[in-house]
Amino acid sequence: MxxxxxxxxxxxxxxxxxxxxxxxxxxxxxxxxxxxxxxxxxxxxxxxxxxxxxxxxxxxxxxxxxxxxxxxxxxxxxxxxxxxxxxxxxxxxxxxxxRVPDWTTFYRLFGTGQSPENVRVYDAHLAAHLPDPVRAYWSGRGMTGERRIGMFRSGFYHHGLLHRFIGLTHKLAKLKGCHPARLVEASSMEEQARLFASDVAPVFSTKLTRAFARSHLSLFALGIPPAQYDRLEEGAGGNLSDLLIKRIERLACDFPIADNPFAWQVFARRYGPADGKAIxxxxxxxxxxxxxxxxxxxxxxxxxxxxxxxxxxxxxxxxxxxxxxxxxxxxxxxxxxxxxxxxxxxxxxxxxxxxxxxxxxxxxxxxxxxxxxxxxxxxxxxxxxxxxxxxxxxxxxxxxxxx
The missing domain is CATH 3.40.50.150 (Vaccinia Virus protein VP39)
Structure with a gap:
């Protein structure tokens, strides 16, 4: 245009x-x-x-x-x-x-996000230095009754609206016999494309996921508000489900998986190795x-x-x-x-x-x-x-x- x-x-x-x-x-x-x-x-x-x-x-x-x-x-x-x-x-x-003593501790908090040690680090090194509203948030209790900082013990990247939605898509994938996490094991761009076709694309081609893509309420789970949904729909010429599939394919196939932390979070629900580029x-x-x-x-x-x-x-x-x-x-x-x-x-x-x-x-x-x-x-x-x-x-x- x-x-x-x-x-x-x-x-x-x-x-x-x-x-x-x-x-x-x-x-x-x-x-x-x-x-x-x-x-x-x-x-x-x-x-x-x-x-x-x-x-x-x-x-x-x-x-x-x-x-x-x-x-x-x-x-x-x-x-x-x-x-x-x-x-x-x-x-x-x-x-x-x-405040934390070293990179290893910092990475365990926000790279791995899943260790009892993270809660101990919060109590020993961080809580006293946070503004009152922030300390009240992390020390406060969520719907489960556990302190919110406990998310870093149980797996931080399994919490939050978007990441819970990603977890739901993985459950749907398993019902179809697909395993998106296989994609991060690819050793070449060609293998990424093959694994996308076998373990990701089938999930996004079902009637259920296509119906999901047409729903404002469903896409709220991706953090997409009504106004942005309209922008997406305009750009897709009314075929929003195909647009979303193309973007998932680009994430899976257009970049080396070893260098893409965003792809790791979507397909493996974690980051890559700490000594690599997928963080x-x-x-x-x-x-x-x-x-x-x-x-x-x-x-x-x-x-x-x-x-x-x-x-x-x-x-x-x-x-x-x-x-x-x-x-x-x-x-x-x-x-x-x-x-x-x-x-x-x-x-x-x-x-x-x-x-x-x-x-x-x-x-x-x-x-x-x-x-x-x-x-x-x-x-x-x-x-x-x-x-x-x-x-x-x-x-x-x-x-x-x-x-």
Missing amino acids: SIANIEASAPLPKSARSTVLDWTFSRMFRGLIYNQVWEDPLVDLEALALGPDHRVVSIGSAGCNALAYLFADVKRVDSVDINAAHRALFTLKRTALE PFYLEPRIHDVIQPRAGRVNLHATPLTDYLAAQPAGSIHRFVLLDAQDWMSPADVAALWREIGRTAHPEDARVLFRTAGPANPFHWLPEDLRRKWTARDDLTPAFTAADRTALYNGVHLIERHQ
Whole structure:
């Protein structure tokens, strides 16, 4: 689709969308949805071109990427998130990065996430250093009656809405005689494709999973709100089940499995070996040693992004990381966000990075006055999108400030 066509087709909310769906999702989103960030930090680091003078503002989510930005020796990272569970997880990661005695302990917490020792580390090294609301979250008791920090004993990556959904798909796979975890044993890209065909694709070709893909309520389990569902449906031409299957296939087949922690979480429900590349960037031992002394540069704020920016000085921010938040927003809210981005962006060195579930770039729908000092690097979108190992997004977009 050309730029002209994109500009002429700004998204409008579907009139038939039920307020019940929005209310239901908002209730579900109050808990732990994502145990890890589902945007590839290697793509972020390339696109953002971070430097030691840069101040970064990002949406926090589970905190993996904000910690990864410290590898570039940035001056400051300010992350915002309105989800209290995600803030609690992010703060736990940052505090552990500062406080636990060594990489092995840090990795056991967030790489393995399944050891009684993790609870002892929390009590001995972390609890006393957490803000009161965060300590109340992890020391508080969930629906099972166990302290929430106990998730790191029983298997952290089996908890949270998205990871419980992944577990459900594995149970469905076994009923069909399929074993998705076999895929991570592949020794070549060709073997990955073969194992995808035998142990993954059949699960997503059933009438049940196709019906699931057509349901707003079912896709809430993936952390997909009603507005983003509509973007996906638009990009799929109404055939959302085929789109989801293609993205699962890309995750399984387009990247070496030994280098893809996102694929390991989906197909094996864990990360790869600690000495390999199928673990999050911030958890790699060589990265840990670099970012650990810089952990204090990361700040977390319990406020919506637009509100946070409205309180910042003009020209004070170099990099903005929006994740896929614009997919969730109305056109008026997107415009309000970009108004604050334009005001707070450094006049000579600013970049904005974001993902979209659909093919179109929402920057092109903005009023002309909000786009005037920015350049959309649509020429880079295909390469960034293809490089993102999560395989979730239809577009990874970079916008640069110009004079």
